[in-house]
Amino acid sequence: MLARGARCRMLVSSSASRRPGAGRYLEALAGAGAEVRVAVSVPLHLMIIDRELTVMWAGIGTDRRRGDVAMHGPLIASCFVQVFEHTWTAAAPRIPGDPARRANAVQEYTPQEREVLTLLATGAKDESIARRLGVSERTLRRLMTQLVEKLGVESRFAAGVQAARLGLVD
Numbered sequence: 001m002l003a004r005g006a007r008c009r010m011l012v013s014s015s016a017s018r019r020p021g022a023g024r025y026l027e028a029l030a031g032a033g034a035e036v037r038v039a040v041s042v043p044l045h046l047m048i049i050d051r052e053l054t055v056m057w058a059g060i061g062t063d064r065r066r067g068d069v070a071m072h073g074p075l076i077a078s079c080f081v082q083v084f085e086h087t088w089t090a091a092a093p094r095i096p097g098d099p100a101r102r103a104n105a106v107q108e109y110t111p112q113e114r115e116v117l118t119l120l121a122t123g124a125k126d127e128s129i130a131r132r133l134g135v136s137e138r139t140l141r142r143l144m145t146q147l148v149e150k151l152g153v154e155s156r157f158a159a160g161v162q163a164a165r166l167g168l169v170d
Contacts, residue, residue, distance in 0.1 A: 002029075002032040002033045002034060003032070007035075008029075008033070008034040008035070009034070009035045009036075009037070009084075009088065010026075010029060010034055010035070010036050010037070011037055011038075011039050011042050011084070011087055011088060011091055012026065012036060012037070012038055012039070012042065012094070013038070013039060013040070013041050013042045014038050014039070014040055014041075014121065014160075014161065014164030014165075014169070016042075017038050017094065017164065017165075018164070018167070026094060030094070035093075036093075036094040037088060037091035037092060037093055037094060038091055038092050038093075038094050038161060038164055038165050039087050039090060039091035039092075039161065040121065040157065040160055040161055040164070042087060043083060043087060044056060044080070044083060045057035046080055046084075048077055048080055048081055048084065051074055051077050051078065051081060052072065052073070052074055052077055053070060053071070053072055053077065054070070054071045054072075054076055054077045054080050055068050055069070055070050055071075056068065056069050056071070056080075090157065090161075091161065092158065092161040092162055092165050094165060108150075109150075109168055112133065112143075113143070113147055113150075114168050114169070115132075115133065116129060116133070116140070116143060116144065116147060117147065117159065117160065117163040117168050117169050118168075118169045119132060120144075120156065120159070120160050120163075121160045121163065121164060121169045126140055126141065126144075144156060144159075147159055151163065151166075
């Protein structure tokens with residue numbers, strides 16, 4: 001499709017983007033013209049073609065026996081387009097980078113900062129993160145404010161996405 005000039009936008013979860021071989025695959029897609037963004041999570045595995053055909057993965061986990069479901073019609077496609085656009089807007093553009101560049105990014109953050117970002121990415125609450133670090137919630141909030149600023153983003157959610165993009169979360 002990309003070779004024929006079709007527009008392709010792909011959302012990938014931060015965990016999927018860290019799987020072996022994912023970086024090369026995503027860089028190849030981007031090199032072919034696809035727009036790739038990384039989201040903390042991707043709610044649905046689907047493909048929308050010409051705002052008319054929606055193809056959704058109907059399997060459970062890796063069970064390929066259930067296959068895909070194809071749904072025709074602009075009304076159903078528009079519902080899924082809205083979900084996609086909402087997730088796309090919140091996701092961060094994937095910036096390709098070599099391992100050395102990522103290693104440099106990791107070195108800019110303390111082990112404590114990386115642990116906070118990792119726990120944040122798992123959905124841990126402030127109370128739990130503070131307890132795990134052995135600090136007060138107030139200290140944790142101050143650390144989070146500094147991390148958000150250091151990452152150059154405007155929210156905790158964006159900090160998690162940016163941290164995943166930079167390879168800072170375990």
